[in-house]
Amino acid sequence: MVVGASTSSRPTVPNPAPIVLLACLVMAVVVVLLRMRVRRSAENAPAGWQYKSLRYSLSEDAGGSPAVAGQEPLPMQRTIKVNLGERSYDVRIGPGELDRLGAAAAALPAARSAVVIADATVAELYGPRAVESLQGAGLTAAIIDFPAGEEHKTLVTFGHVTDELLAVSPLIDRDTLIVALGGGVTGDLAGFVAASALRGLRWIQCPTTLLADVDASVGGKTAVDHPAGKNLIGAFHQPSAVLIDVSVLSTLDGRQIRTGLAECVKHGMIRPDGRPYGRDATLLDFIDANAAAILSAQETVMTELVARNVAIKAAVVSADERESGERSHLNFGHTVGHAVETHLGLGKITHGEAVSLGMVAECRLAVTRRLCNHSVLERLEGLLKKLGLPVRWAGLDPAACWAIMQHDKKVRGGKVRMVLPTALGQVNVFNDIRESEVSKALGSDAQ
Numbered sequence: 001m002v003v004g005a006s007t008s009s010r011p012t013v014p015n016p017a018p019i020v021l022l023a024c025l026v027m028a029v030v031v032v033l034l035r036m037r038v039r040r041s042a043e044n045a046p047a048g049w050q051y052k053s054l055r056y057s058l059s060e061d062a063g064g065s066p067a068v069a070g071q072e073p074l075p076m077q078r079t080i081k082v083n084l085g086e087r088s089y090d091v092r093i094g095p096g097e098l099d100r101l102g103a104a105a106a107a108l109p110a111a112r113s114a115v116v117i118a119d120a121t122v123a124e125l126y127g128p129r130a131v132e133s134l135q136g137a138g139l140t141a142a143i144i145d146f147p148a149g150e151e152h153k154t155l156v157t158f159g160h161v162t163d164e165l166l167a168v169s170p171l172i173d174r175d176t177l178i179v180a181l182g183g184g185v186t187g188d189l190a191g192f193v194a195a196s197a198l199r200g201l202r203w204i205q206c207p208t209t210l211l212a213d214v215d216a217s218v219g220g221k222t223a224v225d226h227p228a229g230k231n232l233i234g235a236f237h238q239p240s241a242v243l244i245d246v247s248v249l250s251t252l253d254g255r256q257i258r259t260g261l262a263e264c265v266k267h268g269m270i271r272p273d274g275r276p277y278g279r280d281a282t283l284l285d286f287i288d289a290n291a292a293a294i295l296s297a298q299e300t301v302m303t304e305l306v307a308r309n310v311a312i313k314a315a316v317v318s319a320d321e322r323e324s325g326e327r328s329h330l331n332f333g334h335t336v337g338h339a340v341e342t343h344l345g346l347g348k349i350t351h352g353e354a355v356s357l358g359m360v361a362e363c364r365l366a367v368t369r370r371l372c373n374h375s376v377l378e379r380l381e382g383l384l385k386k387l388g389l390p391v392r393w394a395g396l397d398p399a400a401c402w403a404i405m406q407h408d409k410k411v412r413g414g415k416v417r418m419v420l421p422t423a424l425g426q427v428n429v430f431n432d433i434r435e436s437e438v439s440k441a442l443g444s445d446a447q
């Protein structure tokens with residue numbers, strides 16, 4: 001009884017066997033239900049569902065398109081529209097676009113003849129492909145070349161090329177197309193020829209350097225240099241189409257790729273991304289995550305990189321074609337960059353390297369003004385270094401750079417204007433930059 005009494009005062013321990021049995025039964029039912037659901041959703045899945053995941057692993061195996069971790073594979077072709085009312089045009093980006101030149105030209109109204117303008121290097125590498133494509137589409141085609149290099153982006157070369165163009169007559173008429181095939185020098189020069197010859201001819205841009213792909217090919221600025229300064233004689237003349245063949249980047253040397261990358265980083269610093277695509281990563285993250293593939297000009301990654309940059313430039317240009325407002329944001333890194341380029345002299349430093357130094361100096365100045373956090377400068381410097389771009393340059397003379405800035409054509413009322421970061425992907429224009437600030441940002445303690 002004592003046992004009975006004591007048993008009734010303790011908590012009752014139920015027999016475990018029925019509970020385990022019940023648990024097993026419930027689990028079995030859940031597993032069966034889950035399996036039925038998975039099978040049903042696989043049956044109802046859109047046709048592309050399985051293909052998509054298969055395609056992802058295939059492209060990874062092929063060393064293909066990593067994008068940013070967790071995102072879908074990158075497409076091989078992009079088209080971005082530059083919205084400028086009746087002067088709107090498409091920028092097509094992808095490998096093999098050069099072979100579509102003929103089709104793109106033939107699609108323009110009344111196009112019967114085209115003259116390709118290229119520097120001697122590009123004319124030899126890609127001239128025959130361009131001419132073949134045009135002829136294959138039924139157009140009469142000719143090619144004019146000129147010596148490669150910024151030193152030939154002059155009125156003298158402009159004169160020679162125009163002479164040759166007019167000598168091709170009677171081929172030339174108001175419906176003739178100019179094709180600018182080459183880097184930014186060719187785009188600027190051939191675009192200016194197109195803007196002037198016969199009071200304006202239509203033109204197609206086929207850029208062949210990364211710098212021209214992401215910067216010079218969008219916006220319709222054409223120009224030649226003058227002894228008094230770069231790009232002082234020119235016109236705004238929008239192309240009818242832009243075809244960017246990323247496969248031609250494979251013949252560019254690494255320094256040329258990096259110089260274009262400086263402009264890409266600039267775009268990432270002034271706008272968070274080139275998103276009409278709904279991708280999550282910012283442009284800076286994308287460049288960071290894909291640096292190795294970019295530096296080796298991997299085609300799908302280049303297509304995405306160029307497309308994002310073109311989208312940014314197109315958005316800025318569409319909003320402000322004549323550079324009265326937002327377009328000036330594209331000058332981030334360029335006030336100091338141009339001064340450094342001029343100070344060191346032609347051939348010592350590439351444009352992109354100078355822009356890299358300029359962005360760092362201008363960002364440093366912004367940090368000193370407390371416009372943005374030091375973390376912005378760290379991120380910028382870290383990415384530029386990863387890409388092999390300079391963040392310091394021994395022996396720069398800040399006073400000489402300041403003197404050059406005073407002569408910049410963008411100086412208004414003697415005051416130096418600068419585009420400065422206020423956060424990552426965000427900038428503002430400041431009109432009151434002082435010499436002491438530039439000295440500090442460029443001076444030996446900053447170097």
Ligand SMILES: NC(=O)c1ccc[n+]([C@@H]2O[C@H](COP(=O)([O-])OP(=O)(O)OC[C@H]3O[C@@H](n4cnc5c(N)ncnc54)[C@H](O)[C@@H]3O)[C@@H](O)[C@H]2O)c1
Nearest residue numbers: 121148183184185186208209211212215216221248251252
């Ligand atoms: N219009 C604009 O909005 C704009 C914007 C930025 C820069 N620009 C201008 O762009 C010019 C710089 O452009 P760039 O850096 O392209 O210089 P670039 O045109 O001189 O090309 C650089 C060199 O690369 C060679 N090259 C070009 N494509 C090649 C390829 N696929 N393979 C092998 N070699 C190739 C060229 O022959 C040249 O020797 C400057 O004059 C600048 O003012 C214009």
Ligand SMILES: [Zn+2]
Nearest residue numbers: 263334351355
């Ligand atoms: Zn630039």
